[in-house]
Amino acid sequence: MLEKVTVSINSRVLPDPPPGCSNFTKFFNYMPSLQELDLRGSVLEYLILGGLPKSPPTALNNVKSLSISSISFRNVEEVTCAVYLIKSCRKLEQLTIECESVDNIVEPVVQFLQAQSSSYGALKLQRVHMNMFIGVEMEMEFVKFILASAPILEEIFIWNFAYLLPRPGAQIMDEIKQFSRASPNVEEVEVEDCVRIEALEAMEVRDFDY
Numbered sequence: 001m002l003e004k005v006t007v008s009i010n011s012r013v014l015p016d017p018p019p020g021c022s023n024f025t026k027f028f029n030y031m032p033s034l035q036e037l038d039l040r041g042s043v044l045e046y047l048i049l050g051g052l053p054k055s056p057p058t059a060l061n062n063v064k065s066l067s068i069s070s071i072s073f074r075n076v077e078e079v080t081c082a083v084y085l086i087k088s089c090r091k092l093e094q095l096t097i098e099c100e101s102v103d104n105i106v107e108p109v110v111q112f113l114q115a116q117s118s119s120y121g122a123l124k125l126q127r128v129h130m131n132m133f134i135g136v137e138m139e140m141e142f143v144k145f146i147l148a149s150a151p152i153l154e155e156i157f158i159w160n161f162a163y164l165l166p167r168p169g170a171q172i173m174d175e176i177k178q179f180s181r182a183s184p185n186v187e188e189v190e191v192e193d194c195v196r197i198e199a200l201e202a203m204e205v206r207d208f209d210y
Contacts, residue, residue, distance in 0.1 A: 002038035004065075009043050022050035024081075028057035036065040037089075044071060048081040056088030063089035067096040073138035074100075076108040083116060084144070086123065096129045097142075101164075105137045115139035118150070123151040130158045134165055135172040143178045153183040 012128055024047045037060075072078050086092060128146055133139055146156065162169070 001097075002032050004038065005031070005034055006038040006040070007043050008045050010038035010041045017043045022053055022068065023047050025048070025053045025057065025085075031057075031059040033059055033062045035062055036067075037086075038067040038069075040062055040069040042069065042141050044078040044081045045075075046084075048077045052081065054083050060085070060088045060090075064091055065094045066092055068094075069098040070098055070100050071188050072100045072102065073136065073142070074102045074104070074106045076106065076112055079109050079138070079142075080112060083113075086125075090124065092124055093126045095125055095127070095146075096131070098131045099139060100132055100136065101132070101134070102136055109138045110141055110171075113138065113145050114172075116145045123150040123206075124152065126152060126154045128153070130156070131160070132164070133158045133160050135167060137173075140172075143160045143176060147176075147179050147183075147186070149182060151182040153181070153186055156186070159198060189199040 027047060033150065066085065068082055068085070071082055082097075086095065123146070125146065128150075130139070130143070143158070147153070158172075167170075
């Protein structure tokens with residue numbers, strides 16, 4: 001078993017796989033069981049080529065920590081791949097997401113995330129960190145999906161710099177307060193500098209003034 005694997009693909013020009021060949025299957029099928037997986041750059045774009053397998057590779061069975069950098073919430077294929085990865089890591093406890101900047105609402109992404117209600121209670125997540133979060137509808141739907149799907153969730157930590165937020169952090173937090181959640185241990189109390197939800201403590205919205 002490998003403790004940690006970090007994969008980075010910087011090229012935005014990715015070749016199509018041969019017909020009937022899934023990059024996701026090809027990539028993970030020859031990899032031993034993992035505990036930590038760190039995906040950077042254009043990896044999601046690469047993995048989605050050729051489609052996603054019906055049965056997840058066994059290499060993901062023991063992943064407890066997953067980090068995905070530069071996910072574009074305007075790209076329904078990237079979001080689909082990310083959600084598939086999260087669901088496939090059945091022992092996943094910690095998730096870190098870095099959001100790419102996005103301005104406009106992308107309805108196919110919103111509809112896809114809203115359709116994930118069938119995952120209710122399926123995730124073992126305990127801690128979620130989302131960086132460079134601006135509160136667009138796609139990101140908010142992703143948070144809603146996580147809250148509804150993780151019955152033992154202890155903490156969500158969401159942040160961005162104040163000058164990048166299109167609306168006040170307190171307003172974002174007020175909206176998140178209305179989302180239903182599967183975990184009884186997630187409460188919110190106070191507004192400060194970042195959006196935070198954590199067990200028996202507080203949800204804080206921190207807008208870093210740098």
